[in-house]
Every structure is written in C-alpha cells, then in structure tokens.
Amino acid sequence: MTQNAFISVRNIDKHFGAFQAVNGASIDIGHGEFFSLLGPSGCGKTTLLRMLAGFEAPSSGEILIDGQPMTDVPPNLRPVNMVFQNYAIFPHLSVRDNIAYGLRKQKLSREKRYEMVDEMLDLIKLPGYGERRSHELSGGQRQRIALARALILRPKVLLLDEPLGALDKQLREQMQLELRALQQTVGITFVFVTHDQEEALTLSDRIAVMSGGHVLQIDTPRGLYEAPNSRKVASFIGTMNFFDAQVLGAEGGHFVVETQGLGKLRVPSAGRNLAPGDKVEVAIRPEKLTLSDHKPDQSDGAVSGELENAAYLGERSHYFVRLPGVEQPVAVSAQNSEGATSQVNANTHTWLNWSESAIVLIGKE
Amino acid sequence: MVLLSPAFGFMLVALLVPFGILLLMSLWTAQGFGFDTSLTLDNYRQLLERPIYGALMERSLSISGSVTIATVILCYPMAYYVAFHVHRNKMIWLVFITLPFWTSYLLRVFAWKVVLGYEGVINSGLMSLGLIEAPLEFLLYSQSAVVITLAHAWAAFAILPLYVSLEKIDKSLLEAATDLGDGPVARFMRITLPLSLPGVISASLLIFIPTTGDYITPALLGGPDGAMIGNLIQKQFGPINNWPMGATLAIVLMLCIAVVSGIFILLTMLVRRRIS
Numbered sequence: 001m002t003q004n005a006f007i008s009v010r011n012i013d014k015h016f017g018a019f020q021a022v023n024g025a026s027i028d029i030g031h032g033e034f035f036s037l038l039g040p041s042g043c044g045k046t047t048l049l050r051m052l053a054g055f056e057a058p059s060s061g062e063i064l065i066d067g068q069p070m071t072d073v074p075p076n077l078r079p080v081n082m083v084f085q086n087y088a089i090f091p092h093l094s095v096r097d098n099i100a101y102g103l104r105k106q107k108l109s110r111e112k113r114y115e116m117v118d119e120m121l122d123l124i125k126l127p128g129y130g131e132r133r134s135h136e137l138s139g140g141q142r143q144r145i146a147l148a149r150a151l152i153l154r155p156k157v158l159l160l161d162e163p164l165g166a167l168d169k170q171l172r173e174q175m176q177l178e179l180r181a182l183q184q185t186v187g188i189t190f191v192f193v194t195h196d197q198e199e200a201l202t203l204s205d206r207i208a209v210m211s212g213g214h215v216l217q218i219d220t221p222r223g224l225y226e227a228p229n230s231r232k233v234a235s236f237i238g239t240m241n242f243f244d245a246q247v248l249g250a251e252g253g254h255f256v257v258e259t260q261g262l263g264k265l266r267v268p269s270a271g272r273n274l275a276p277g278d279k280v281e282v283a284i285r286p287e288k289l290t291l292s293d294h295k296p297d298q299s300d301g302a303v304s305g306e307l308e309n310a311a312y313l314g315e316r317s318h319y320f321v322r323l324p325g326v327e328q329p330v331a332v333s334a335q336n337s338e339g340a341t342s343q344v345n346a347n348t349h350t351w352l353n354w355s356e357s358a359i360v361l362i363g364k365e
Numbered sequence: 366m367v368l369l370s371p372a373f374g375f376m377l378v379a380l381l382v383p384f385g386i387l388l389l390m391s392l393w394t395a396q397g398f399g400f401d402t403s404l405t406l407d408n409y410r411q412l413l414e415r416p417i418y419g420a421l422m423e424r425s426l427s428i429s430g431s432v433t434i435a436t437v438i439l440c441y442p443m444a445y446y447v448a449f450h451v452h453r454n455k456m457i458w459l460v461f462i463t464l465p466f467w468t469s470y471l472l473r474v475f476a477w478k479v480v481l482g483y484e485g486v487i488n489s490g491l492m493s494l495g496l497i498e499a500p501l502e503f504l505l506y507s508q509s510a511v512v513i514t515l516a517h518a519w520a521a522f523a524i525l526p527l528y529v530s531l532e533k534i535d536k537s538l539l540e541a542a543t544d545l546g547d548g549p550v551a552r553f554m555r556i557t558l559p560l561s562l563p564g565v566i567s568a569s570l571l572i573f574i575p576t577t578g579d580y581i582t583p584a585l586l587g588g589p590d591g592a593m594i595g596n597l598i599q600k601q602f603g604p605i606n607n608w609p610m611g612a613t614l615a616i617v618l619m620l621c622i623a624v625v626s627g628i629f630i631l632l633t634m635l636v637r638r639r640i641s
Binding site: 053074075076077080082086092101102104150153 | 535537538540541542543544546547548551555556559560637
C-alpha cells in the first residue's frame with residue numbers, strides 16, 4: 001500500500017497547547033478508495049481531516065497527496081475539497097451560485113458554468129433547484145448541494161466531515177446509499193469522518209478506528225468486525241462479549257486458553273506470539289452464540305447458564321445469559337425467523353453454544 | 366400588542382405629539398415676538414427662494430456623508446479585528462474601544478480643538494519638527510475639522526453594529542470559501558463583505574442621520590465654512606427668534622434625511638443582489 005498510496009499520512013502529531021489531538025497517526029489511502037475515520041468525539045478524526053484540508057498544520061509529520069508533500073500548500077491550493085459538518089452553504093447566494101462558487105478561477109463563460117451546475121444538479125437529483133436560496137432547502141438538500149459544490153471542482157480527494165450527522169435516521173440511510181453510489185460514479189477518493197460505526201461499515205472500503213488521538217486499527221469493515229485487534233476496537237464496532245483468559249499452551253497454529261466462563265478453548269493464534277501463563281482476553285460476537293434448552297450433541301463448545309433477560313426487537317431478539325464466574329451477563333442475539341426457538345423464558349436454565357472459529361483472541365492491554 | 370403598548374404610548378407622547386406641534390408651527394409665521402397662527406406655506410416658499418437654506422442643507426448632507434464614509438471605513442478594520450482575531454476577552458476589547466465615549470461629547474469636541482488648533486498639537490508638532498513654517502490654517506474652523514471630529518465622536522456607533530454583523534458570520538463559511546479556492550482578498554469580497562452589509566448599512570444610518578443635524582461641532586470647530594443646517598435651526602429658535610422658520614427647516618431636514626437614507630438602502634439592496 002505504501003508504494004502506491006494516493007494519500008499518505010506519515011507520523012502526524014497535532015498539539016493544541018498542552019492537548020495532543022492526534023498522536024503518531026500513519027495512514028495510507030488508495031486511489032478511488034472510500035476511506036472512513038471512525039471514532040468517538042474527541043478522538044482526533046476531525047483534526048486529522050482538517051489537516052488533510054489544510055486548515056490545521058501538523059505539529060510534526062507529513063502529508064502527501066498524489067505524491068506531493070502538502071506541508072507548504074495553503075488550503076485554497078490543495079487538490080482536495082471538503083463537505084462541512086454544517087454544510088456551510090453561503091446564505092447570500094443562490095443554489096446555482098453556491099455550486100458554481102469554486103469555478104470562478106477557471107475563467108469559464110457563464111453558459112459553460114451554468115451548464116456544469118445543471119449537470120451537478122442532475123447528479124445530486126435536484127434538477128431545477130438553481131434559483132433557490134439556502135433557507136428554502138431541507139437538511140438533506142443542503143447536504144447534496146454541499147456535495148455538488150465540492151464535486152464540481154473534480155478534486156482528487158473529497159473530505160467529508162460527518163456530513164450525515166444532522167439528518168434524521170431515514171434520510172441518513174437513504175443518503176448513505178446515494179453517497180456510496182455517487183462515489184463509485186465519480187471515482188474520487190473519499191475520506192469520510194464519522195462517529196457512527198454502522199455508517200462507517202455500510203459505506204467504507206476501509207476504516208481507520210481512532211481513539212484518544214491514536215489510530216488503533218486500519219482494516220476493511222469485515223476485518224474490523226471479525227478480527228478486531230484490541231478491546232477498544234472490538235467494543236466500538238458492534239457489541240462484543242469479553243472473557244478473561246490465560247494461555248495454557250500452543251498447539252499447531254492454535255493456542256489453548258483457559259477462560260473465565262467458557263472453560264478451555266482452542267483459538268487460532270493469528271500470528272501472535274504468546275507464552276503459557278500470558279493473560280489475554282477472548283471475545284465473541286452475540287450473534288455467533290446460540291441458545292438451546294439442553295446440551296447440544298454437536299458443538300465446538302457449550303456452557304450452561306441462567307437466562308436473565310430477553311428483549312424482543314422485531315427482526316431479532318437479544319438475550320442476556322448469566323454465567324458462573326463472569327461479571328457481565330453474556331449477550332446473545334438471535335434472528336426471529338419463522339420457526340426459531342424464540343419462546344425463551346427469563347430465569348430459566350439454558351445452554352450457550354459456539355463454534356471455535358467465532359472466537360477472537362485479543363491481547364491484554 | 367400588550368407588550369408594545371408602553372413603548373407605543375411613550376412614542377405617542379414623546380415623538381408624535383412634538384412632531385405634530387412642529388408641523389403645525391411650520392405653517393405659522395413669526396410676527397414680532399409672537400406668532401401669526403393663520404396657516405400658510407410661506408416659510409416653505411421662502412426656504413425654496415433664498416439660496417442660503419438650500420446651500421446649507423446641501424453642505425450638511427455632504428459633510429455628514431463624508432463623516433459616514435470615513436467612520437465606516439475606519440471602524441470596519443477595528444470591528445473585523447475584534448470579531449476574527451481576538452479570541453479571548455472580546456468584551457474587554459469592545460469596552461476599551463468605546464472608552465473615549467465615556468467622556469462628554471462637548472469635552473471631546475474641545476479636545477479636538479486643542480489638537481487641531483492654531484497652536485494645537487498637530488501644528489506645533491509639525492513646526493517643531495521643521496516640516497512647516499507657519500501653522501496650517503485649514504485644520505481648525507473648516508469642514509475638515511468638522512468631519513474629523515464627528516467621525517471620531519460617532520465611531521462607537523459604527524463599531525458596534527459592524528462588530529455584531531461580522532461576529533455573526535459562521536466561520537465555516539470562510540473555511541468553505543478558502544476550501545473552494547479563494548485567497549484572502551477574494552474571500553473577503555465574496556463572503557465577508559456581503560454578509561456584513563447589514564452592519565455596514567445600520568452603521569451608516571446610525572451615523573448619517575444624527576450627524577446631519579449636529580450643531581455643536583460645526584459651531585465650535587466649523588468656522589464660517591463649516592456651519593451646518595443645525596446651526597441655522599438653532600439660531601432660528603435662539604437669536605433670530607423665528608420659531609416657525611426653525612420648525613420648517615427641521616421638517617425639511619427630516620425629509621431630506623429620509624430621502625437620502627431611502628436611496629442609500631435601495632442602492633445597497635441593489636448592490637447586494639448584484640453580488641449574489
């Protein structure tokens with residue numbers, strides 16, 4: 001990736017006074033990639049985006065876009081454009097003049113400019129909106145216009161700062177699909193900042209999970225979900241059950257661990273170097289656990305516990321099972337498909353089953 | 366409506382009634398030490414016929430126009446600085462900017478007299494530096510003295526509305542303009558200035574309207590060339606003792622200000638539409 005990275009963020013630090021917003025971030029983003037920076041508020045993702053745009057200068061480190069160092073390039077000359085969190089639609093200009101705003105430097109004729117604006121309005125599915133003013137637009141429309149205003153300049157990179165955060169749930173989901181389709185149509189590299197893990201999973205080719213200024217893990221949505229490299233990543237993306245464990249020994253590409261709650265387990269070593277006696281954690285997703293009212297005949301592992309709580313959520317149900325020696329109840333998620341054993345009563349005895357491949361080994365932090 | 370009624374009542378007593386009296390009096394004529402209360406447009410006719418009135422009116426409007434332009438241009442950078450480059454204790458800055466206005470208007474006018482006078486700060490300073498042989502006479506008792514003094518006296522009334530309109534501008538709009546390729550000058554012309562126009566308009570009106578009728582500054586610093594319509598009105602009610610003529614002048618002045626302000630507002634609206 002490093003060789004042909006389109007955007008290369010190299011060892012970036014950013015201090016605001018005594019506060020360190022970004023700490024040694026290194027990210028490579030490929031050409032045409034939909035890349036997300038995901039993390040809770042204050043994790044440094046917006047600061048990193050603003051450094052890509054040029055609004056903040058890194059305290060140390062370097063950013064390259066398309067092979068060019070960006071250190072001395074002011075924001076108005078960078079080959080990037082940004083969609084702001086509040087969209088920043090110019091209130092004194094019409095939609096057409098908003099979209100055409102950045103074209104001024106290209107010295108085009110008025111006809112050519114308007115033609116390009118109309119093309120963009122078609123692309124964002126708002127044809128005929130050119131004469132409107134920003135106060136006549138809904139949140140979703142403003143968002144699209146901010147997008148059009150940036151895309152009309154054909155930037156090498158489009159930066160998006162939580163552009164869907166202000167929209168209601170339904171519109172947000174619709175815009176997610178449109179955004180993804182748009183990105184594939186225009187083929188521009190997108191760098192997308194969000195705190196919404198579901199949004200990041202839906203949209204992105206790859207995601208960098210950030211926390212406290214650090215980049216914790218960079219991977220595809222599937223990679224992050226299936227093989228998180230730390231407890232923080234695992235708990236930030238989806239729900240995860242964690243169990244304390246101790247390594248007993250290695251056995252042909254697997255470690256055998258003794259867990260608190262799930263008993264003795266074999267987990268893939270995934271290239272880790274662990275010695276017997278090392279403290280680790282193992283984790284399993286709620287949907288990879290199944291419940292049964294008697295001990296299953298065929299299963300990689302099973303323990304019995306007390307069903308404490310059940311929540312019916314329509315398409316699926318959540319169950320919480322209390323295991324002896326485990327502080328947190330174990331979350332189990334099951335599809336409420338036709339014929340499924342959804343009739344589980346609280347405070348009954350139940351069995352938890354899993355398959356070995358669903359267990360994830362996480363180093364102790 | 367209920368909330369408006371105290372203000373409305375006050376306006377009725379303090380504004381509409383006196384205005385009615387003024388209007389009525391302008392239709393009377395002076396007769397010795399009393400009034401001829403028969404209604405006539407005689408005063409208005411006189412005002413049109415005798416060139417002194419028109420000339421003074423014109424001069425007043427042009428002086429206060431210059432004051433307005435000078436004040437807004439001088440205050441805009443100050444307001445801009447506080448709005449965009451001061452991040453802490455903005456209130457203190459604003460208080461400091463308005464500090465000179467805590468002294469009386471009259472005191473400030475006299476202070477300018479000391480600065481601009483024949484043996485004043487500027488003249489004696491320039492003379493001791495050997496830059497001039499004799500004191501500059503145009504400094505005091507001239508229209509420029511009136512413009513300088515009024516521009517300073519009314520600065521606070523420009524800074525505050527300008528500051529408010531600049532402060533209100535969403536900083537992300539400025540970043541968006543930069544992001545879309547604008548350098549600092551283009552960004553100022555295309556975003557900052559048009560969005561601060563409401564402040565420019567209200568600052569202009571706040572200065573233009575009261576300075577047109579001002580009479581203290583021209584009386585003390587204006588000399589014969591710097592006299593304004595306010596001085597004449599004051600004389601009509603004072604030494605000349607022709608109250609109906611004074612009332613007529615006051616009403617015509619009011620009309621002139623209204624017309625000029627109306628044209629100004631119309632023009633800025635057109636400019637605004639042109640920009641966008």
